Amino acid sequence: MKTLANKVVAITGAGSGIGRALALRCAGLGASVALSDVDQAALDEAADRCRAAGGRVHAARVDVGQRDAIYAWAEAVKDALGPTAVIVNNAGVSLSQTIAEMSDADFAWLMDINFWGVVHGTRAFLPQLRSGAEGHVVNISSVFGIIAVPTQSAYNASKFAVRGFTEALRQELAGSSVHVTCVHPGGIDTNIVANGRHYQDPTGRATDVAEASRAFKKDARTSPDEAARQIVGAVLKERPRLLIGADAVLIDKMQRLMPATYDRLVATAMKLRDRRERKRSS
Numbered sequence: 454m455k456t457l458a459n460k461v462v463a464i465t466g467a468g469s470g471i472g473r474a475l476a477l478r479c480a481g482l483g484a485s486v487a488l489s490d491v492d493q494a495a496l497d498e499a500a501d502r503c504r505a506a507g508g509r510v511h512a513a514r515v516d517v518g519q520r521d522a523i524y525a526w527a528e529a530v531k532d533a534l535g536p537t538a539v540i541v542n543n544a545g546v547s548l549s550q551t552i553a554e555m556s557d558a559d560f561a562w563l564m565d566i567n568f569w570g571v572v573h574g575t576r577a578f579l580p581q582l583r584s585g586a587e588g589h590v591v592n593i594s595s596v597f598g599i600i601a602v603p604t605q606s607a608y609n610a611s612k613f614a615v616r617g618f619t620e621a622l623r624q625e626l627a628g629s630s631v632h633v634t635c636v637h638p639g640g641i642d643t644n645i646v647a648n649g650r651h652y653q654d655p656t657g658r659a660t661d662v663a664e665a666s667r668a669f670k671k672d673a674r675t676s677p678d679e680a681a682r683q684i685v686g687a688v689l690k691e692r693p694r695l696l697i698g699a700d701a702v703l704i705d706k707m708q709r710l711m712p713a714t715y716d717r718l719v720a721t722a723m724k725l726r727d728r729r730e731r732k733r734s735s
């Protein structure tokens with residue numbers, strides 16, 4: 454796709470972080486933006502900012518875990534703005550807990566949003582993407598869709614699943630007018646941890662949302678605006694895979710060099726992080 458001008462771009466989780474930055478960037482480039490989120494106030498604010506940037510805007514409160522709600526949203530977007538050219542399945546949540554101690558409810562909550570939200574968003578919008586001259590699916594995985602980390606099993610499972618689903622989709626659509634990008638961000642400075650459920654850190658220490666969020670912010674080196682800039686670039690260049698941030702590039706290399714033993718480096722990194730956090734709290 455050479456330009457986003459006059460294209461319809463639909464974004465889930467558009468009220469905050471990467472989704473919000475992407476909405477503003479796309480509106481600024483002349484796209485009509487269809488925004489959805491579960492957080493009505495954040496959604497309204499993002500929609501107002503996009504209107505101020507000059508774009509046509511459709512905003513709807515949609516829970517991506519609700520299959521029928523996503524399909525209804527896809528129809529509402531088509532009625533309001535015309536057929537969608539780009540769907541960005543971005544909405545996501547975080548959770549830190551061991552496999553032994555994680556509740557089924559927390560596991561299901563995360564999978565419904567991070568995995569099933571991506572599946573529903575892709576399948577609901579695919580007919581519209583195929584109906585136009587060109588279309589693009591952007592699914593947001595993570596570096597945690599490349600390596601696994603203790604206490605991140607649910608998040609890892611969801612993001613590895615998004616990667617597998619997206620890579621299969623890309624092959625099924627090869628040679629068609631619809632392109633596919635799987636995005637693996639490293640640490641992006643957003644509310645992902647502040648909005649999550651956090652009980653234990655990777656070294657086994659009890660934690661809570663405030664503490665986990667504080668620690669995350671120290672490691673999140675890339676801004677949401679920079680992430681959005683790179684995602685738009687990947688759509689315009691029809692790139693199949695996007696790593697965002699020096700940390701993502703390093704983690705990807707580490708996994709490929711040490712596929713069965715990278716956990717030793719993860720353990721060392723976690724110990725250093727733990728030492729930093731203990732020093733901070735003493």
Ligand SMILES: NC(=O)c1ccc[n+]([C@@H]2O[C@H](COP(=O)([O-])OP(=O)(O)OC[C@H]3O[C@@H](n4cnc5c(N)ncnc54)[C@H](O)[C@@H]3O)[C@@H](O)[C@H]2O)c1
Nearest residue numbers: 466468469470471491516517544545595640641643644645
């Ligand atoms: N921030 C990072 O470091 C990072 C790294 C890798 C991947 N990601 C991924 O990037 C994506 C965007 O996250 P972010 O960092 O901008 O976080 P964020 O918390 O700032 O934004 C996520 C948005 O999703 C919305 N949301 C949550 N549950 C929803 C639901 N059920 N239905 C619809 N919307 C819902 C939230 O209200 C929020 O507005 C997520 O998929 C996340 O897993 C983030």
